[in-house]
Amino acid sequence: MQLDPRVEAAVEASKRETLRSLQELCRQPSVSAQDLGVKECSRLLESMMKEAGLKTRIVTEHGGQPIVYGERWEPGARKTVLFYNHYDVQPPEPLDEWKSGPFDPQIRDGFLYARGASDNKGNIIARLQSLKTLIGVDGKLPLNVKFLAEGEEEVGSPYLYRFVEKNPALLKADGCLWEGASSDAKGRPVIALGAKGMVYIELRAKGPNVDMHSSYSTLIENPGWRLVEALGSIRDKDGRVLVDGFYGDVEQPSSDEIKYLKEMPFDEETILKKTYGVSRFAKNLSGLEAKLEHFFRPTCNIAGVNSGYTGIGSKTVLPKSAFAKIDLRMVPRQKPDKILEAFRSHLRAKGYGDFEFLVESSYEAARTPMSDPIVKVVRETAKDIYGVEPVVHPSMAGSGPMYLFVNRLKIPTASIGIGHFGSKIHAPNENIRVEDLHRGTRYIVELMRRMAHS
Numbered sequence: 316m317q318l319d320p321r322v323e324a325a326v327e328a329s330k331r332e333t334l335r336s337l338q339e340l341c342r343q344p345s346v347s348a349q350d351l352g353v354k355e356c357s358r359l360l361e362s363m364m365k366e367a368g369l370k371t372r373i374v375t376e377h378g379g380q381p382i383v384y385g386e387r388w389e390p391g392a393r394k395t396v397l398f399y400n401h402y403d404v405q406p407p408e409p410l411d412e413w414k415s416g417p418f419d420p421q422i423r424d425g426f427l428y429a430r431g432a433s434d435n436k437g438n439i440i441a442r443l444q445s446l447k448t449l450i451g452v453d454g455k456l457p458l459n460v461k462f463l464a465e466g467e468e469e470v471g472s473p474y475l476y477r478f479v480e481k482n483p484a485l486l487k488a489d490g491c492l493w494e495g496a497s498s499d500a501k502g503r504p505v506i507a508l509g510a511k512g513m514v515y516i517e518l519r520a521k522g523p524n525v526d527m528h529s530s531y532s533t534l535i536e537n538p539g540w541r542l543v544e545a546l547g548s549i550r551d552k553d554g555r556v557l558v559d560g561f562y563g564d565v566e567q568p569s570s571d572e573i574k575y576l577k578e579m580p581f582d583e584e585t586i587l588k589k590t591y592g593v594s595r596f597a598k599n600l601s602g603l604e605a606k607l608e609h610f611f612r613p614t615c616n617i618a619g620v621n622s623g624y625t626g627i628g629s630k631t632v633l634p635k636s637a638f639a640k641i642d643l644r645m646v647p648r649q650k651p652d653k654i655l656e657a658f659r660s661h662l663r664a665k666g667y668g669d670f671e672f673l674v675e676s677s678y679e680a681a682r683t684p685m686s687d688p689i690v691k692v693v694r695e696t697a698k699d700i701y702g703v704e705p706v707v708h709p710s711m712a713g714s715g716p717m718y719l720f721v722n723r724l725k726i727p728t729a730s731i732g733i734g735h736f737g738s739k740i741h742a743p744n745e746n747i748r749v750e751d752l753h754r755g756t757r758y759i760v761e762l763m764r765r766m767a768h769s
């Protein structure tokens with residue numbers, strides 16, 4: 316398809332400026348987990364949003380890190396699009412694995428390396444640049460725009476719900492473009508229509524009031540063993556969660572979804588061998604079963620376990636405590652409170668009711684149906700911009716606060732992004748292909764035009 320040559324020319328002419336803006340945004344650290352530079356970044360982003368033609372404000376009343384909100388109303392526009400982004404980033408550690416500093420954006424062989432380049436500052440810049448491009452070419456936007464960027468997505472968006480629940484009218488929109496999905500291993504753009512929910516718990520087992528000589532393991536119970544036994548009671552060796560009621564609300568995919576999944580590309584070889592160096596999936600899953608497990612089923616994952624001495628050499632010790640962190644990713648209809656209660660009663664019933672049970676985050680899943688009109692628009696636009704059929708994932712396998720917009724505000728939502736399969740988000744040497752930044756700008760320009768008339 317021939318795209319508007321005026322847009323092509325404008326994107327081409329502003330390539331250097333776009334790249335410079337992204338470098339400037341990446342140079343400003345904004346590590347929410349460490350409260351490093353987040354407020355400074357919110358101010359920098361606000362000035363960039365202003366420059367892109369948005370009327371902005373920084374919101375702090377919800378508590379937590381600032382939300383940068385901007386909007387632009389176009390006289391006569393019939394539709395409104397909401398952009399969801401986050402300007403915070405993951406901690407850059409381990410620093411010695413970066414080839415250049417995480418906050419010193421460098422370009423090598425057509426790739427830009429920096430923490431946040433893909434997740435999620437590159438998307439922010441592509442989106443802002445698309446607003447500037449449209450205003451430059453047409454003198455206006457084809458629809459009303461609302462632009463929300465939060466500063467603590469990477470720590471589970473703990474306070475975003477307060478802002479969203481208090482401002483349903485402010486955030487009302489016909490469709491939402493989420494950040495996140497990247498192109499896959501074969502370069503096909505991915506569109507993801509949902510996100511799993513999240514329950515994050517920490518279990519703490521307590522023993523004696525000090526670390527002891529391990530000869531006392533004759534008489535004193537070791538909290539390390541008790542924790543391991545408790546963890547062992549949660550799952551069988553095939554990975555099935557043994558907590559009563561855990562699967563109770565899990566919906567079976569519809570026959571349409573199964574039909575779609577069967578045809579959906581899913582590059583097992585690349586995921587397995589090239590990227591992660593493993594020879595098989597858990598439970599030897601493959602084909603349709605692997606896709607069902609990945610997109611439609613909840614998980615129960617041990618994120619970390621710690622107790623006693625783990626340094627070099629040997630130290631015989633009976634530790635005074637042991638703890639584990641567990642993340643559960645839930646699918647639509649599973650209710651976080653119900654799952655938490657099921658875990659508490661499981662532990663009580665198994666004799667671990669004395670464990671401390673801390674909840675670090677808990678929110679539900681969200682999903683926009685494949686049949687929603689927004690899917691058709693995004694799909695067709697992606698195909699025209701990338702020149703290949705996009706891959707639509709019924710949900711991300713990951714989580715995010717999408718439920719606030721999809722479940723509460725009833726806004727159909729699609730996640731798209733400028734990252735690529737090797738973007739290494741959350742890891743050292745995070746990067747984007749520079750060309751993807753500019754293609755992302757064209758993608759959003761075209762999407763806004765089509766959404767305005769859909």
Ligand SMILES: [Zn+2]
Pocket residue numbers: 405434469740741
């Ligand atoms: Zn992230």
